[in-house]
Amino acid sequence: MKYIGFLVVLALTVALAVAVSMPFGAIPPLAPLLDPYHGFWQNSFSEDKLAEDELELNNLGEPVNVVYDEHLIPHIFAANEADLYRAQGYITAKHRLWQMEFQTMAAAGRISEIVGPLAIDLDRMTRRKGLAYGAEIGIKFTQETDPETYALLEAYADGVNQYIDQLDDAQLPVEYKILNYRPEQWSAFKSILLLKYMTDMLVGDRDLEYSNLRKILGDAMLDKLYPEYPIGVEPIIEPGHKWEFKPLEVSRPDSINYPNDQILLDPLPQPEKGTGSNNWAVSGAKTKSGNPILANDPHLSLNLPSLWYSMQLTTPNHSVKGATLPGALGVISGFNENIAWGVTNATRDTRDWYKITFQDESRKAYRYGDKWMQSSIRIEEIKVKGQDAFLDTVVYTHYGPVVYDKTFNSTRQDVNFALKWNVHEGSNEQSTFLKLNTGKNHDDYNAALDNFTAPAQNFVFASKSGDIAMRIQGKFPLKWKGQGKFFMDGADPRMEWQGYIPNEHNASTLNPSRGFVSSANQHPTDSTYPYYVFDNSYEFYRNRRLNNKLTDMKDITVEDMQGLQFDDYYLHAAEALPQMLQLLGSGFENDANAKKYISLLKQWDFYADPNQKAPTLFYVWWREAYGQIWKELSENLAPVTLPNYYQTVLFMKNEPEGEIFDLKKTPEVESAATHVKEGFKGMLEVMKNWEAEEGDFSWANYKRTKVQHLVPQFGAFSVENVYTGGGAGILNATSGRSGASWRMVVELGPEIKAFGIYPGGQSGNPGSRFYSNFIPAWANGEYLNFDLRKADQQEGVLFTTILN
Amino acid sequence: MKFILFTFLTALLVIVFNPFLPYWGVMLIVAVFAALIGNKGAGAFFAGGLGMGLAWLGQSIYISSFSGSSLPDNMGELMGFGSGLPLLALTGILGFLLGAFSAWTGSLLRQLFKRKPDNIYGH
Numbered sequence: 001m002k003y004i005g006f007l008v009v010l011a012l013t014v015a016l017a018v019a020v021s022m023p024f025g026a027i028p029p030l031a032p033l034l035d036p037y038h039g040f041w042q043n044s045f046s047e048d049k050l051a052e053d054e055l056e057l058n059n060l061g062e063p064v065n066v067v068y069d070e071h072l073i074p075h076i077f078a079a080n081e082a083d084l085y086r087a088q089g090y091i092t093a094k095h096r097l098w099q100m101e102f103q104t105m106a107a108a109g110r111i112s113e114i115v116g117p118l119a120i121d122l123d124r125m126t127r128r129k130g131l132a133y134g135a136e137i138g139i140k141f142t143q144e145t146d147p148e149t150y151a152l153l154e155a156y157a158d159g160v161n162q163y164i165d166q167l168d169d170a171q172l173p174v175e176y177k178i179l180n181y182r183p184e185q186w187s188a189f190k191s192i193l194l195l196k197y198m199t200d201m202l203v204g205d206r207d208l209e210y211s212n213l214r215k216i217l218g219d220a221m222l223d224k225l226y227p228e229y230p231i232g233v234e235p236i237i238e239p240g241h242k243w244e245f246k247p248l249e250v251s252r253p254d255s256i257n258y259p260n261d262q263i264l265l266d267p268l269p270q271p272e273k274g275t276g277s278n279n280w281a282v283s284g285a286k287t288k289s290g291n292p293i294l295a296n297d298p299h300l301s302l303n304l305p306s307l308w309y310s311m312q313l314t315t316p317n318h319s320v321k322g323a324t325l326p327g328a329l330g331v332i333s334g335f336n337e338n339i340a341w342g343v344t345n346a347t348r349d350t351r352d353w354y355k356i357t358f359q360d361e362s363r364k365a366y367r368y369g370d371k372w373m374q375s376s377i378r379i380e381e382i383k384v385k386g387q388d389a390f391l392d393t394v395v396y397t398h399y400g401p402v403v404y405d406k407t408f409n410s411t412r413q414d415v416n417f418a419l420k421w422n423v424h425e426g427s428n429e430q431s432t433f434l435k436l437n438t439g440k441n442h443d444d445y446n447a448a449l450d451n452f453t454a455p456a457q458n459f460v461f462a463s464k465s466g467d468i469a470m471r472i473q474g475k476f477p478l479k480w481k482g483q484g485k486f487f488m489d490g491a492d493p494r495m496e497w498q499g500y501i502p503n504e505h506n507a508s509t510l511n512p513s514r515g516f517v518s519s520a521n522q523h524p525t526d527s528t529y530p531y532y533v534f535d536n537s538y539e540f541y542r543n544r545r546l547n548n549k550l551t552d553m554k555d556i557t558v559e560d561m562q563g564l565q566f567d568d569y570y571l572h573a574a575e576a577l578p579q580m581l582q583l584l585g586s587g588f589e590n591d592a593n594a595k596k597y598i599s600l601l602k603q604w605d606f607y608a609d610p611n612q613k614a615p616t617l618f619y620v621w622w623r624e625a626y627g628q629i630w631k632e633l634s635e636n637l638a639p640v641t642l643p644n645y646y647q648t649v650l651f652m653k654n655e656p657e658g659e660i661f662d663l664k665k666t667p668e669v670e671s672a673a674t675h676v677k678e679g680f681k682g683m684l685e686v687m688k689n690w691e692a693e694e695g696d697f698s699w700a701n702y703k704r705t706k707v708q709h710l711v712p713q714f715g716a717f718s719v720e721n722v723y724t725g726g727g728a729g730i731l732n733a734t735s736g737r738s739g740a741s742w743r744m745v746v747e748l749g750p751e752i753k754a755f756g757i758y759p760g761g762q763s764g765n766p767g768s769r770f771y772s773n774f775i776p777a778w779a780n781g782e783y784l785n786f787d788l789r790k791a792d793q794q795e796g797v798l799f800t801t802i803l804n
Numbered sequence: 805m806k807f808i809l810f811t812f813l814t815a816l817l818v819i820v821f822n823p824f825l826p827y828w829g830v831m832l833i834v835a836v837f838a839a840l841i842g843n844k845g846a847g848a849f850f851a852g853g854l855g856m857g858l859a860w861l862g863q864s865i866y867i868s869s870f871s872g873s874s875l876p877d878n879m880g881e882l883m884g885f886g887s888g889l890p891l892l893a894l895t896g897i898l899g900f901l902l903g904a905f906s907a908w909t910g911s912l913l914r915q916l917f918k919r920k921p922d923n924i925y926g927h
Contacts, residue, residue: 002916037823043873715881715882768873
């Protein structure tokens with residue numbers, strides 16, 4: 001009897017112990033999560049409470065000193081570069097491990113391993129685009145052409161891995177505990193994959209939409225609605241710049257047969273709306289101190305843990321500080337004792353699609369000219385949490401992967417489109433940043449940039465010696481006019497890219513006479529540049545505001561430049577609203593609400609400050625009117641892209657009675673005024689609901705800027721309703737979900753003065769007081785001091801750790 | 805008296821060993837401890853449960869107040885409780901159950917090896 005009693009209770013106890021170690025659906029294992037000595041409770045400690053004087057890091061030549069300032073920004077002092085990057089890997093992992101791994105899992109198409117079957121389609125898309133394939137080629141390329149950089153990539157990986165090996169359960173980042181998985185080993189491959197992921201985040205194409213538009217509108221109307229060089233473009237390289245090179249010849253085929261059917265596919269995900277950036281540098285002639293000042297603010301999705309991680313990296317030969325990307329080596333946007341640099345996205349259509357005609361069902365060969373070319377097959381094994389692995393067969397042509405086929409996103413057997421993208425070609429972006437980190441002058445900057453392929457960037461530069469420069473760098477295909485704007489026939493060899501624009505021919509400028517260089521994702525050059533530089537997503541507002549201000553400004557100070565980064569002037573509204581009010585006429589004067597709104601709009605100074613109400617009214621009115629204007633176009637079954645805001649405003653001004661405003665399906669003849677009035681009615685409706693449900697419609701309350709955790713379901717780890725101004729198309733480009741992900745201003749005098757801030761915090765741990773602590777200052781347009789620190793500097797030290 | 809002492813000593817064992825051992829290791833120690841000197845039946849169950857439950861609850865409260873972190877509240881929100889308090893309770897209850905069943909098992913094991921009094925009728 002006793003034995004039975006014992007066995008029953010023993011069985012119960014074991015059953016309990018096992019039950020609390022297992023996940024139930026989405027609920028993670030309870031005991032490991034709640035155990036106060038190892039579970040999530042342990043993630044409540046901030047880094048300064050866990051500070052250690054000494055940590056073990058093997059394979060170092062000399063001990064490395066890490067000084068954290070009061071914002072938890074580590075300043076790493078190492079004896080040589082191998083030690084430096086090993087320590088960078090270790091320290092970055094210590095604060096951002098979960099994020100850096102999660103981002104590379106996303107880049108590798110491995111999210112299903114963590115979250116289960118709901119991510120299979122996302123993972124298939126990532127893999128069919130060939131990001132990991134590109135990274136595999138990138139790693140081979142780096143190994144073969146640049147063994148020094150490869151060795152540093154390995155040192156960094158070793159640093160990350162030593163941290164992972166030392167990691168105890170208590171300090172395991174809380175996301176692993178909730179999602180119930182553990183970190184795996186880091187590798188050089190993952191660092192390269194991360195840089196490919198950046199390309200994916202920043203590069204889009206509208207070939208599919210343009211192919212459909214061409215079919216719907218015809219060439220003439222397409223050129224009218226989507227001009228490649230609209231009137232009033234303010235390019236990055238100053239107009240009138242003399243090109244000091246002899247351009248390569250590009251031969252355009254005399255007859256071109258585009259695949260001519262409307263294409264009913266979901267296009268590839270495009271870069272998030274609002275992804276863009278500003279950067280500029282002013283020469284000493286325009287500044288109060290006589291020193292050049294450089295500014296950079298990349299606009300990306302606002303996420304936590306932040307994409308950026310601040311660091312100072314110092315060896316006896318150099319000292320660099322700024323924003324790093326967890327997972328990549330060195331500083332990405334920053335400065336050292338001699339130079340400063342920053343990046344904005346140089347959008348250009350570097351992603352093209354070819355229609356593939358396979359010989360038969362087996363898809364082993366496809367037509368190319370008058371012969372058949374062999375394809376190859378890559379089998380993607382997507383592991384799925386709680387299920388069998390999903391096997392996806394992707395056919396590769398010499399152009400690249402066949403992203404769309406009968407198994408993916410298409411019901412038609414004959415739909416096969418291959419993607420040609422320079423991300424699939426060997427490149428070594430990492431070395432660009434390592435070289436910039438140690439660069440001393442304009443020549444070093446140029447040499448560093450020569451290694452950069454994608455995502456193409458506008459690299460701004462300023463040096464202590466007084467130079468300012470801008471270079472648009474990427475590996476740009478050599479295209480005939482119009483090439484790659486539409487889907488092309490892959491069976492026609494004349495459709496191939498005819499090589500690449502040589503680095504020396506990439507548009508650049510050094511010390512232009514206007515005294516500044518600037519970029520904000522607009523057209524790279526004026527129309528005299530001898531190469532075809534088409535893109536759909538060139539920006540029209542921030543650049544003109546920026547250049548107007550920089551042209552006018554004199555005796556510029558660092559504070560002026562900070563103010564410009566935080567400038568809320570809504571140029572699009574300033575150009576569109578007067579016209580809209582005029583077209584609206586006086587038809588709404590008997591409606592009390594309408595009168596109230598119109599009077600707010602009429603008094604508005606066009607600044608989208610957080611407390612203003614008019615920006616909300618304009619934003620909604622514009623959105624509604626724009627929707628009306630392009631209603632018939634957007635109702636097409638096949639995906640299209642709509643004419644941009646800038647062009648739409650031009651039409652409203654220049655031809656308000658024009659044919660483009662007439663909706664063909666209605667018996668009446670519409671004009672711009674019709675749509676503006678319809679849009680106004682729509683706005684009245686939207687605002688009525690908003691005022692009833694939400695009340696206040698001041699701009700910050702309407703746009704609701706949110707800095708979201710990388711797992712959107714983890715709402716409690718996000719910061720919502722950030723009170724700040726700005727918006728898309730505004731220099732302070734902070735909209736609801738995207739904006740200035742990093743702001744930096746550097747004055748290059750005898751002593752470098754630097755300021756920076758980003759909407760997040762140094763810690764990746766949601767339980768830490770350093771997780772989101774920069775957000776209030778960022779939302780107010782404030783900055784942290786980012787001056788370079790010396791190893792023995794005492795003030796403002798949070799704690800110090802020696803790696804040994 | 806022995807009940808309070810057993811509760812106290814169980815809590816102490818948890819505090820000493822839990823930092824180095826996962827929860828199931830601590831369960832083993834509680835069971836062994838109960839087998840060596842434990843109470844009987846319900847006494848062991850409640851003393852072991854209270855010991856481990858209070859140790860877990862106490863440690864969670866200590867961490868919450870010492871760190872000043874919003875993490876417990878955020879976790880509570882994430883798990884649908886709205887705040888961190890239910891998580892404190894859940895941690896305490898889980899600790900109680902693990903400790904209680906472990907100690908009960910240990911105490912029954914002790915009963916197995918306990919020699920029967922040889923003269924139950926005797927004088």
